[in-house]
Amino acid sequence: MTDTVAPKTTVSLTVDGRAVEAQSGELLITACERSGSFVPHFCYHPRMSPVGMCRQCIVEVEGPRGKALVVSCMTPVAEGQAVSTTSEPAKRAQEGVLELLLANHPLDCPVCDKGGECPLQDQAFSHGPGESRYVEEKRHYEKPIPISDLVFLDRERCILCDRCTRFAGEVAGDPLISFTSRGNNTQVMTFPDEPFSSYFSGNTVQICPVGALTSSAYRFKARPWDLDQVESTCTTCSVGCRTVIQSSRDELVRYQGVDIEAVNWGWLCDRGRFNFESVNSKNRVHTPLVRKDGALAEATWATALDAAGRILRTVLNDKGPDAVAIIGGARGSNEDAFAWSKLADALGITARDAQLGDGLPTEVFALPQATIAQTCASATIILLAPDIKEELPVLYLRLRDAAEKRTARIIEVSPRATGLSAYAWKSVRHDPGDQPRVMSELLATAEVAAQLSRGDVTVVMGRGNLAESAEFTLLATGAVLSAAPQTRVLPVVRRGNVRGAVTAGLAPRRADTDTNAILAAAAAGRVECLVLLGADPLSDVPDADLVRRAFASVKHVVAVDTFITDSSRHAEVVLPAAAYGEKVGTTTNCEGRVSDVAQKITTAGTARPDWMIAAELALELGIDLGVSSYDELHDSMVASVPAFAPIAQSNSVRHEGVVVEHPVSVRITASPRSAAPRLTHQFRLHVARVMYDRAVGTAESPSLAPLARESAVHLHSSDAVRLGVREGSDLRVAANGSAVVLPLVIDDAVARGVAFVPFHQHGSDVRQLIRHDVPVTDVVIEVV
Amino acid sequence: MSRLSDERVALAREIIGRFPRKKSALIPLLHLAQEQDGYVAQDAMVHIAELLDLAPAEVYGTASFYEMFKFHPVGKYCINICTNISCQLVGAWNLLHHAEERLGIKSGGTTDDGLFTIEDVECIAACTEAPALQVNYRYRYKVTPDSFDSLIEELESGELQGEIPPHGTLGAVRQITTAAWSNRGIEDQAKVDSR
Amino acid sequence: MSVPTGPRIITSRFDLADGHTYAGYLRTGGYASLRKAVGTMTPQQVHDEVKAAEIQGRGGAGFPAGTKWGFLPAGVFPRYLVINGDESEPGTYKDRMLMERDPHQLIEGIVIACYALNASQAFLYVRGEMAHAQERLAQALNDAYANNMVGKNICGSTFSVDITLTWGAGAYIVGEETALIESLEGERGMPRLKPPFFPAVKGLYMQPTIVNNVETLANVPYIVGKGGGDFKSIGAPTSTGMRMFAVSGHVNKPGVFEVPNGVTTFRMLFEAPEYCGGVRNGGTIKAFIPGGASAMWFFPEHLDMALDKPTVDKAGSMLGSGAIVAMDQTTDMVAACWRIVRFFARESCGKCTPCREGTTWLERVLKRMLDGHGRAEDIDLLFEVSESISPGIAWPPRQTTICPLGPSAVSPIASAVRRFRHEFEHYIEHGRPIDGVVSPFVTHAASHA
Numbered sequence A: 001m002t003d004t005v006a007p008k009t010t011v012s013l014t015v016d017g018r019a020v021e022a023q024s025g026e027l028l029i030t031a032c033e034r035s036g037s038f039v040p041h042f043c044y045h046p047r048m049s050p051v052g053m054c055r056q057c058i059v060e061v062e063g064p065r066g067k068a069l070v071v072s073c074m075t076p077v078a079e080g081q082a083v084s085t086t087s088e089p090a091k092r093a094q095e096g097v098l099e100l101l102l103a104n105h106p107l108d109c110p111v112c113d114k115g116g117e118c119p120l121q122d123q124a125f126s127h128g129p130g131e132s133r134y135v136e137e138k139r140h141y142e143k144p145i146p147i148s149d150l151v152f153l154d155r156e157r158c159i160l161c162d163r164c165t166r167f168a169g170e171v172a173g174d175p176l177i178s179f180t181s182r183g184n185n186t187q188v189m190t191f192p193d194e195p196f197s198s199y200f201s202g203n204t205v206q207i208c209p210v211g212a213l214t215s216s217a218y219r220f221k222a223r224p225w226d227l228d229q230v231e232s233t234c235t236t237c238s239v240g241c242r243t244v245i246q247s248s249r250d251e252l253v254r255y256q257g258v259d260i261e262a263v264n265w266g267w268l269c270d271r272g273r274f275n276f277e278s279v280n281s282k283n284r285v286h287t288p289l290v291r292k293d294g295a296l297a298e299a300t301w302a303t304a305l306d307a308a309g310r311i312l313r314t315v316l317n318d319k320g321p322d323a324v325a326i327i328g329g330a331r332g333s334n335e336d337a338f339a340w341s342k343l344a345d346a347l348g349i350t351a352r353d354a355q356l357g358d359g360l361p362t363e364v365f366a367l368p369q370a371t372i373a374q375t376c377a378s379a380t381i382i383l384l385a386p387d388i389k390e391e392l393p394v395l396y397l398r399l400r401d402a403a404e405k406r407t408a409r410i411i412e413v414s415p416r417a418t419g420l421s422a423y424a425w426k427s428v429r430h431d432p433g434d435q436p437r438v439m440s441e442l443l444a445t446a447e448v449a450a451q452l453s454r455g456d457v458t459v460v461m462g463r464g465n466l467a468e469s470a471e472f473t474l475l476a477t478g479a480v481l482s483a484a485p486q487t488r489v490l491p492v493v494r495r496g497n498v499r500g501a502v503t504a505g506l507a508p509r510r511a512d513t514d515t516n517a518i519l520a521a522a523a524a525g526r527v528e529c530l531v532l533l534g535a536d537p538l539s540d541v542p543d544a545d546l547v548r549r550a551f552a553s554v555k556h557v558v559a560v561d562t563f564i565t566d567s568s569r570h571a572e573v574v575l576p577a578a579a580y581g582e583k584v585g586t587t588t589n590c591e592g593r594v595s596d597v598a599q600k601i602t603t604a605g606t607a608r609p610d611w612m613i614a615a616e617l618a619l620e621l622g623i624d625l626g627v628s629s630y631d632e633l634h635d636s637m638v639a640s641v642p643a644f645a646p647i648a649q650s651n652s653v654r655h656e657g658v659v660v661e662h663p664v665s666v667r668i669t670a671s672p673r674s675a676a677p678r679l680t681h682q683f684r685l686h687v688a689r690v691m692y693d694r695a696v697g698t699a700e701s702p703s704l705a706p707l708a709r710e711s712a713v714h715l716h717s718s719d720a721v722r723l724g725v726r727e728g729s730d731l732r733v734a735a736n737g738s739a740v741v742l743p744l745v746i747d748d749a750v751a752r753g754v755a756f757v758p759f760h761q762h763g764s765d766v767r768q769l770i771r772h773d774v775p776v777t778d779v780v781i782e783v784v
Numbered sequence B: 001m002s003r004l005s006d007e008r009v010a011l012a013r014e015i016i017g018r019f020p021r022k023k024s025a026l027i028p029l030l031h032l033a034q035e036q037d038g039y040v041a042q043d044a045m046v047h048i049a050e051l052l053d054l055a056p057a058e059v060y061g062t063a064s065f066y067e068m069f070k071f072h073p074v075g076k077y078c079i080n081i082c083t084n085i086s087c088q089l090v091g092a093w094n095l096l097h098h099a100e101e102r103l104g105i106k107s108g109g110t111t112d113d114g115l116f117t118i119e120d121v122e123c124i125a126a127c128t129e130a131p132a133l134q135v136n137y138r139y140r141y142k143v144t145p146d147s148f149d150s151l152i153e154e155l156e157s158g159e160l161q162g163e164i165p166p167h168g169t170l171g172a173v174r175q176i177t178t179a180a181w182s183n184r185g186i187e188d189q190a191k192v193d194s195r
Numbered sequence C: 001m002s003v004p005t006g007p008r009i010i011t012s013r014f015d016l017a018d019g020h021t022y023a024g025y026l027r028t029g030g031y032a033s034l035r036k037a038v039g040t041m042t043p044q045q046v047h048d049e050v051k052a053a054e055i056q057g058r059g060g061a062g063f064p065a066g067t068k069w070g071f072l073p074a075g076v077f078p079r080y081l082v083i084n085g086d087e088s089e090p091g092t093y094k095d096r097m098l099m100e101r102d103p104h105q106l107i108e109g110i111v112i113a114c115y116a117l118n119a120s121q122a123f124l125y126v127r128g129e130m131a132h133a134q135e136r137l138a139q140a141l142n143d144a145y146a147n148n149m150v151g152k153n154i155c156g157s158t159f160s161v162d163i164t165l166t167w168g169a170g171a172y173i174v175g176e177e178t179a180l181i182e183s184l185e186g187e188r189g190m191p192r193l194k195p196p197f198f199p200a201v202k203g204l205y206m207q208p209t210i211v212n213n214v215e216t217l218a219n220v221p222y223i224v225g226k227g228g229g230d231f232k233s234i235g236a237p238t239s240t241g242m243r244m245f246a247v248s249g250h251v252n253k254p255g256v257f258e259v260p261n262g263v264t265t266f267r268m269l270f271e272a273p274e275y276c277g278g279v280r281n282g283g284t285i286k287a288f289i290p291g292g293a294s295a296m297w298f299f300p301e302h303l304d305m306a307l308d309k310p311t312v313d314k315a316g317s318m319l320g321s322g323a324i325v326a327m328d329q330t331t332d333m334v335a336a337c338w339r340i341v342r343f344f345a346r347e348s349c350g351k352c353t354p355c356r357e358g359t360t361w362l363e364r365v366l367k368r369m370l371d372g373h374g375r376a377e378d379i380d381l382l383f384e385v386s387e388s389i390s391p392g393i394a395w396p397p398r399q400t401t402i403c404p405l406g407p408s409a410v411s412p413i414a415s416a417v418r419r420f421r422h423e424f425e426h427y428i429e430h431g432r433p434i435d436g437v438v439s440p441f442v443t444h445a446a447s448h449a
């Protein structure tokens, strides 16, 4: 997608004697680079507005008014320019700037994290004067200081390029670091007692051209020359950011964002960037485990597969295929899901679901779909979704950019102010369950109607509230679809590969076989064996009571997992799965973009990829899935799942990715209908995820684990006054016959009458109040 | 230490109203804070950030660029002695050294009683009256060691209280926004301008 | 010595006790030009008079104001006038006087300029340290608002304009027009790169903006009152009107004088009894700064040059902000050079590497020399570092920086080291100045001993 609609004109110029064509408006630095002349630079970054302050990129330009030295990062191309990047004056200027940059820069490359991959070091080496003539004392600052939980700043190494500060303000919208003081005393700093606690702080470490910013997760872990790397896709959430995963001595040590136009523009969120630590965790399941005398004990693969096979065979023989259900698969690759789906087909198992009762019905993939780029290019973006900043962080960066720098207008309908509210054209609060009515009323206003007629409309839809049925979001989306038929949707599903797993076959065949239905059947004794594919329903399914009852009744649990979780702890057999970075495959992001995930390190212990486990379990059961290698499996998937056909032989899968489309299209026809209003003394419950929770990838990453918070109930200040309670008071929150005690957080982002509880934090578990068959959750709040 | 008083918040809102964009009022508001406490307190910056919808780091980023803003208490009287070229040529360093000796502090320091801070500053636009200094931004021209000593005595005795307010107070007269203020520059300028 | 004379245009009320008050201003013919402009002239006619006056900007660059006003793109609104009252160039002292002693004249000039520019909002940015000027302007604005000279429907016309008085907080660089705009936006005062950020096109809030110096606008009431032709007939054809110069340093009677532009010579200013009345103690001029600390220095051979922009430009310096600093034969040139370099090092905004690092480096080397720790290679080093900031060390300077502040630090070095190299060498060798020269750091007690 291009950003501008104005027709571009081409200009011709020469760079170091070579003719170059460029788009008018393009900067000299990119034209030079394209022509093969590298211009040294530090402050310029293609994804941020140029500031021209390091002065390293000076070139000499001959135009109508003679020769001039200009910075190539801020000078646009012009017809007939003759650019020299290496003329005597240009070289002299570049060398002069370099000498001055080095004047105050410590020469501690051997102990610097950036040593070996530092543009300043490289420049100094290839162009520098060799020895510093600067005999004065260098600037001194306290050695690295933590500016957040994840990032350290060494001001002595800083060359004041404004990249981190520009990123924080311009890209992330978190201006928590700034230049302070002036001139030679200028430094980057946070406000006292106000850390740089941005969800995107790791990007500053990646774009820092020197070793001034380092991350706690990577500091002193490896030297660049020991690093091995491969390009991959992050599967932490369904944005699917393109990454480079780096290892040293067969251990993951760092992820870096890769700039692809379609998705992440080079950025990553901190959760995705730093959760590699969990792959290295000592707590990984390294060998198969089989329950013996009531406890899980290490076993050989042969024993474990035999045990799992026996369980399945018995249940299938005794009770038929409906007594076995498969939950999960969204944490694996498309191929993993496909292999398991083939196995399920062969065994006749229809109860399977990659979502954990916290997603959207799979019909949403059949609505007219928008890509991320199309969404951002839309005239109107309607958010009927969770807080994108919390759940799909890099999509937040894209949407913020669309609203701030482009022409998109955001209409947000949410029970609570979100990270995007500040950038929204309209941001409307509502009671959970009331969004169909609120949406319809908005659509009926002349102003919104006029806005919708201005061009493309995209609904970003997702499960914004786990204490509420998904139907209201669907109905509200339906209202938009009828008001503006050109509307497309971007379904922002939760886990990394939900969309791929669903497409590959791990989707309920009927609505009554989704995860909630499976668990209900288990609780009723109709499902006897649960197969968990990297899923932890005991932690993740919103209706805690249901899942507890299901696990109490179910006879057998077989888990394929990387960790012992609340759920896999109940298994009879645990089969250790290869983790991210330990296996190859493809993954599908929320827009349906398929790209590859790569293997960088050998698997922990004897863990195996999920697909291989499926194939071996199949053999155990006397079934031949017909695949003996990953490549065979991939080809078989592409050949047999029509949606995946476009990725056949596509090289793009290894970089930008290929968008696959869902063949059928459906319409949401039900007329907008909201939940019944709540009683005035009650609050309506809003439960949603925040960036850092007790999810295993966070909990097992030492850098991130401390960032999960204590569970709490958030109320608007006026409601707190009404209840006569203060910040921190313990409140009893009751609904559906259950109650939890949670401390109060006063939070004016929450609408009046709504109680917000962040999901899956430390402390009391709010899921006890949620019932999957109760459309909205009304709670009574009392002081303890 | 302290947030802005209610009275100053009212003034701050009036000042904000004179600019098309809120952030433009940042420097005037920092002056209000410094006027209140004699320096720009951390809480005052947080308060200003709230008033202007900014992050405190942005407030501090701007504030710390400017020489006049102090982030720690300074003397009740800041004596800024110009040592730039015109003053240097006619004895500014001599005056500065004398001042340092007289007050027993070095440039940049504050006397123990909290009364005086001295600073060696850049040109204060009084070059023809060199050597020149400012006390809380009020001028003294052609200063000699002797006239410096009498200045100190007058300040100590309180004689100059009317003329020289404590550090932080700039204009004793303020611009006021009245009904005569057209406000068109802010409201609908394009329409008015295309008259 | 007979000196050319001319009308006192902008300093006419300086000697009146009530010249700064609304009543005093009105009594002496004030606001008549504003009435004339909004009552009888079109904005274009006002603009034409300013063009005809050929008044050069008084802020430093000397760009003709009428031409600059013409750069505003047609039909783009809102547009702003920003008045630069940040006067901080060492040696400069005239805008403060104009603001303190005749604030209404400036306000009248601003309102007329806004009328000509079709701007309905002006920002008057006064240097932070000038408390008295701020008070006088605040009072004058309140009175002018109360008397319908600013605000809604000025003098009964359809024209309305607001003037917001605001001030800085101590940063020389904010005098540079794009830094001033940043500061007005509540930012750190760091200059923007021109192009693309020419204020007339992308200025305050990225809208078309004219930035003019205080003295420039103070002349506007006269120009509109008497006509641009009248103004142009004063002074030299290449440097029109009357102009204020502050003469400081080693002269008997330092002062600020309004003199006919382009015809008065440096010698007249230094020696004429009407002006400075000669070099102190009957001494001689060793060097002088013709236009502020940023300017290249002049020497005795330039004394008879007229203060005419093209003439001074051609001779390799500038009149800049009208700041003339005289240095007699006893001046320690190493110390003088160091002091000016220290100024730029302290005032660098820190945005550009060459300026941030280079000016500090230069200052440290010079300080070392003064402290007796100079090294033989230091003189070459001074030039090498200067070269990295201002390639060619020429005039007008070329620059590796965004704004001219960095290269300004090179002017004193180029001037002093080229002319007085022996003084630097002497410092390097002996750790003290040459005989006959007085170090500014020696205290009186010591020098009398």
Ligand SMILES: Cc1cc2nc3c(=O)[nH]c(=O)nc-3n(C[C@H](O)[C@H](O)[C@H](O)COP(=O)(O)O)c2cc1C
Binding pocket: C056, C057, C058, C059, C060, C061, C062, C063, C065, C068, C084, C085, C086, C087, C088, C089, C172, C173, C174, C175, C176, C177, C178, C211, C212, C213, C214, C216, C217, C403, C404, C405
């Ligand atoms: C470093 C630097 C400092 C400046 N300081 C001032 C100043 O204090 N006052 C001023 O009027 N112009 C100053 N200028 C010039 C302004 O950028 C601008 O040219 C001027 O205000 C335009 O007004 P004029 O055209 O009326 O002269 C400075 C320029 C530079 C590069």
Ligand code: SF4
Binding pocket: C173, C190, C191, C347, C348, C349, C350, C351, C352, C353, C355, C356, C401, C402, C403, C404, C405, C406, C407
């Ligand atoms: S030259 Fe100096 S003062 Fe000017 S923008 Fe660059 S760093 Fe700032």
Ligand code: FES
Binding pocket: A040, A041, A042, A043, A044, A051, A052, A053, A054, A055, A056, A057, A058, A071, A072, A073, A074
């Ligand atoms: S890359 Fe152009 S100035 Fe820094």
